[in-house]
Amino acid sequence: MTAAPPAIGRDRAEPAIQTTGLTKVFGRQRAVDSLDLAVPRGAVFGFLGPNGSGKTTTIRLLLGLAAATSGEVRMLGEPMPAALRSVLPRVGALVEGPAIYPFLSGRANLLRLDAADRHAPAATRRTRVDAALDRVGLSHAAEKKAHAYSLGMKQRLGIANALLRPRELLILDEPSNGLDPQGTREVRHLIRSLADDGTTVFVSSHLLSEIEQLCSHVAVMSAGRLVAQGTLDELRHGRDRRITVRTPDPVAAAGVLTALGLAVDEPGTAASDEGTVTAALVEGVLAESVTAALVAAEVRVRGIAVAGETLEERFVALTGEGFDVAG
Known part of the structure; x- marks a missing residue:
């Protein structure tokens, strides 16, 4: 199923994210090993794999939070990290959980985080914060202290921070991690609404049920290597039909x-x-x-x-590892 990425072109057909031979080595460990990834524009792309498979390291490489040992990254048509300053303002991200000030309100958190962004226009700050809170369904809790938020509300506040300005690409690392079913549904519905508006959404997860309900395209990581990528149907029915x-x-x-x-x-x-x-x-x-x-x-x-094989069976056949299938 894994195929060579499409040729680069400066048009909307170019992938939102494309990596070639992306590798990250820590000592003797190859955390990411020769990754060739292609994320189509407009997709909800599930980045799937067991814990420790290299998903978060890959995201850190994509965002310039870590330096690659070798390989290339292109994001929104530009080389990374060379074009980091022009690309990152068009990208929203939530990596390893939301970073919030627990004793500030949700609105105050977003005001402070937006003020820390030197590219964010101060004149429209309050308007944009209110719009982001409304987008994630937190307007009613805007003045509540963040420490009183549920896990689902905290995740949504983190996504609101990523949406303080219009984004072409949203990268979410385990957005449903630790959430109860209600919180999981809230985040799922939010991601769908963002995709419906044309945002490319890249979702890292180890939860099979979430990927099946949410994503149009999937890539599977195992021990730092990409073992499959394609549409969800291709992965689910990749063989033995x-x-x-x-x-x-x-x-x-x-x-x-x-x-x-x-x-x-x-x-x-x-x-x-x-x-x-x-x-x-x-x-x-x-x-x-x-x-x-x-x-x-x-x-x-x-x-x-x-x-044919179920998605769970396909995953185990590809990785040889156990899998968390709980929602």
């Missing part, structure tokens, strides 16, 4: 599937018996095209089912 047709005409159905280039199981095996025909799907052949071919051949169809 099989189609089963229930029909009173199994011989005719088998002939149609064979004509489509599918390897049909022999009658009498566990996967194929009277009334059912099972075959392995191949790339480029969709269940819809199988159905259309059967109907065109006047094969009576009682049911069609497509099965």
Whole structure:
């Protein structure tokens, strides 16, 4: 599934994030090893992997918080860290949890954080803070001290800080970490609304359920290496997809599937018996095209089912590691 990144071009088709051979070595440990990553513009991109797989180190390299040992990074069409000053104002980030002053209110936190940004216009500060609080659903708690916020509210306050100015790209490191189900839903809905407005969202997580519900594209890290990337459907159904047709005409159905280039199981095996025909799907052949071919051949169809690995099974097959699937 992992493919070479698309060619660089100075247009909207260029990836929001692209790395080539990105490597970070700490002593004898290769925390990030020859990473070739391509994040499409407008995607909600899930950066998936067990704890300790190199996700946070990669994010720190992307944002210029750590220096790469070797390799290249391009963000929003510009080389990093060379273009850091022009790129970072267009990027919002929440890395390793929100940094907030617990005894200041939510609004006061954002006012202080915005004042620390030398690129932020002071004349519009209060207007932008109020707009960010409203965007993350914290207007009602703007005057409450931050230490009284729930974990979900603190995460949303951190995201509000990342949204104090318009951003083309939002990078979130484990935004649902430690949240209860309600807080997780709050953050999920916020990310979806940002993506609907055209922001590219890069979400690092080890929570399978969140990636499945949230993301359009996924990359999987294991022990510092990229082991897969593509759309969510490509990852979920990357291999071993099989189609089963229930029909009173199994011989005719088998002939149609064979004509489509599918390897049909022999009658009498566990996967194929009277009334059912099972075959392995191949790339480029969709269940819809199988159905259309059967109907065109006047094969009576009682049911069609497509099965393959679950996302959890696919992940374990790629990484060989356990996985946190709790929401």
